[in-house]
Amino acid sequence: MAVYRSRHALSGHALTGPFLNGPLTPDRIAAVELPRTRLGRRGYEPDAVHALLERLAHELQHRARQLDLVRDENRRVKHALRTWQSERFEAAERVGFRSGARHSVQLPCN
Template structure:
């Protein structure tokens, strides 16, 4: 039982954020990394993948990743805008309460 808790404790150390459960060594894949990825050719006489199809797939995957990153950035900007508006509203409410003498 003691070993179980030690392992559980060790797993928690790799968490580097409130919602991210990946190890510190993990780095998200970027669209440019997908586009620049090259695969070795297969030796003569062996079967392999069609390089054109692989390139087409990687380009499509990179485009999808780019769209996801753009949507994430837009979402974060919107979140920041809403948080700022909420802070301003809260400040105005607190100021109005203090001027009225409310608690």
């Protein structure tokens, strides 16, 4: 596959539909109408197909990177939460609270 060209590189290929505006979504991809080849040939214009494939590859690569970043952040947050919970538990143990001990409050009856 060739090097990615910006979404503006597709504008010369007479694509119709909401393809050029914003990030790709399944609905936008389904709405793309590629230009047909000239008379005597069947199928779509190869340049338009290649431009679409390059754009799709770029978008998927970008989203995969974003997903990796979110997963890394999720791991960091979970680790920080576990550390904080362990520290709180150890601090509670030091001051005499026992895990599993229940403290009840007696309410006066009227």
